[in-house]
Amino acid sequence: MFGGGSHRRAGWGLAVFLATGSLIVLGPGTGSADAAAACGGRQVKTVPFATGELRVYKTHGYACAVTVAKSPGARRQMAVTLQARGGGPVSDSGLFTQQAGPVTVHAINRCVRASGSVAGSGASTGWILC
Numbered sequence: 108m109f110g111g112g113s114h115r116r117a118g119w120g121l122a123v124f125l126a127t128g129s130l131i132v133l134g135p136g137t138g139s140a141d142a143a144a145a146c147g148g149r150q151v152k153t154v155p156f157a158t159g160e161l162r163v164y165k166t167h168g169y170a171c172a173v174t175v176a177k178s179p180g181a182r183r184q185m186a187v188t189l190q191a192r193g194g195g196p197v198s199d200s201g202l203f204t205q206q207a208g209p210v211t212v213h214a215i216n217r218c219v220r221a222s223g224s225v226a227g228s229g230a231s232t233g234w235i236l237c
Contacts, residue, residue, distance in 0.1 A: 145171075220234050
């Protein structure tokens with residue numbers, strides 16, 4: 108009775124370990140594929156700025172945003188914020204090498220706005236998807 112459950116837990120743990128190990132082995136990518144994989148859906152807005160770009164995606168009633176550095180490399184301050192109209196902002200910021208985010212908000216029939224920055228330079232969208 109307990110043996111089957113422990114095998115399932117062990118299998119789940121192995122799957123998580125392998126997935127995590129795969130991410131470590133693959134290492135940093137080009138930026139665009141990583142951002143698309145992080146958010147999923149279709150890209151609806153790209154706002155370039157001097158040190159990177161802000162990307163907004165939409166899928167199944169949700170909006171997602173990432174800020175991607177133009178030149179991945181050294182850790183530097185990056186941030187991304189996404190807000191649905193009538194809701195509070197959701198942010199990710201810190202010292203990153205490639206991207207900040209993804210951040211996701213529920214956006215069925217709601218406008219959203221996003222902003223992002225890399226090393227002090229940034230951009231925002233204003234209200235979109237209205």
